[in-house]
Amino acid sequence: MNSTVLASAAFSGAVAIAVTLLVERWGGRVGGVLGTIPTTIVPAAAGMAAGASVAGLESSLAMVPMGMIVNGVFLMVFLHLPERLRGGERLVLLQTSVLALGVWAVLGSMMLQVTRVALTFMPAVLLAACATSVLGLLGLAVARRPRPAPAARRRPTAVEIGARGVAAALAIGIAVHLATLGHALVAGLASVFPAIFLTTMVGLWLAQGNAVPRGAAGPMLLGSTSVGLYATVAMWSLPSLGVAVGSVVAWLVAVVGWTIPCSLWINHRAQGPGSSVQVQEHR
Numbered sequence: 001m002n003s004t005v006l007a008s009a010a011f012s013g014a015v016a017i018a019v020t021l022l023v024e025r026w027g028g029r030v031g032g033v034l035g036t037i038p039t040t041i042v043p044a045a046a047g048m049a050a051g052a053s054v055a056g057l058e059s060s061l062a063m064v065p066m067g068m069i070v071n072g073v074f075l076m077v078f079l080h081l082p083e084r085l086r087g088g089e090r091l092v093l094l095q096t097s098v099l100a101l102g103v104w105a106v107l108g109s110m111m112l113q114v115t116r117v118a119l120t121f122m123p124a125v126l127l128a129a130c131a132t133s134v135l136g137l138l139g140l141a142v143a144r145r146p147r148p149a150p151a152a153r154r155r156p157t158a159v160e161i162g163a164r165g166v167a168a169a170l171a172i173g174i175a176v177h178l179a180t181l182g183h184a185l186v187a188g189l190a191s192v193f194p195a196i197f198l199t200t201m202v203g204l205w206l207a208q209g210n211a212v213p214r215g216a217a218g219p220m221l222l223g224s225t226s227v228g229l230y231a232t233v234a235m236w237s238l239p240s241l242g243v244a245v246g247s248v249v250a251w252l253v254a255v256v257g258w259t260i261p262c263s264l265w266i267n268h269r270a271q272g273p274g275s276s277v278q279v280q281e282h283r
Helices: 003-026 028-034 041-051 054-080 089-118 124-143 158-180 184-191 195-208 211-223 225-241 243-271
Strands: none
Touching (some): 003 158, 054 124, 054 211, 054 225, 124 211, 211 243, 225 243
């Protein structure tokens, strides 16, 4: 495994840890949106750019927003399924996690085929832009109704934190490695495997109860559109401006154009007169 794969995996593991700590510290709404700032996709895209042709990079990045739509459904399972299940907290968490991963696997396989066909008659950047728009509309629909999103009640253990980082590092490392082997679409889907979403949901649920992760699910879905936007811009910026400058440009467009406005909108709705949910203050 080359240095690009290892560097991408290590950075992604650190990001996974930071995301869950953000949610635990700031509460589900603010932490949920901020936790979906393009992070693991940055080293993943950089690794793909270093190990694939321009055409391969475009195919991989076109798959990213398509895969993020599947991740949106993954989060919706965590949002809506638990209240329909019976049993203890851990049993409900296990059932929800297994079903969410099953849904992701089935829909992800279907999305691979849809993307492969779509790329035969439309440009990769157009496909990515359309998928990102769909993801944004889905996020707005889910996040428009505030849910209770408390901050954490206790600090996670070192083992819990480490497990989150290892899971994300493995997923991104595999994605970059697949890109170097020429499996562009599979690499793109693997790069958005919901390792951070899963470790966030499971880790927070075990540590804090289900209110914290479920409160963060809607904002995380809304904020995750920034990843699709990053991938769309990166199709142009990485080959044209180089990996370093291109990554910065794509990241700024995604954060300034989506993450920041969404964070402000989420807080405005939570504080509005029609909302029964109070915004969790930073402790």
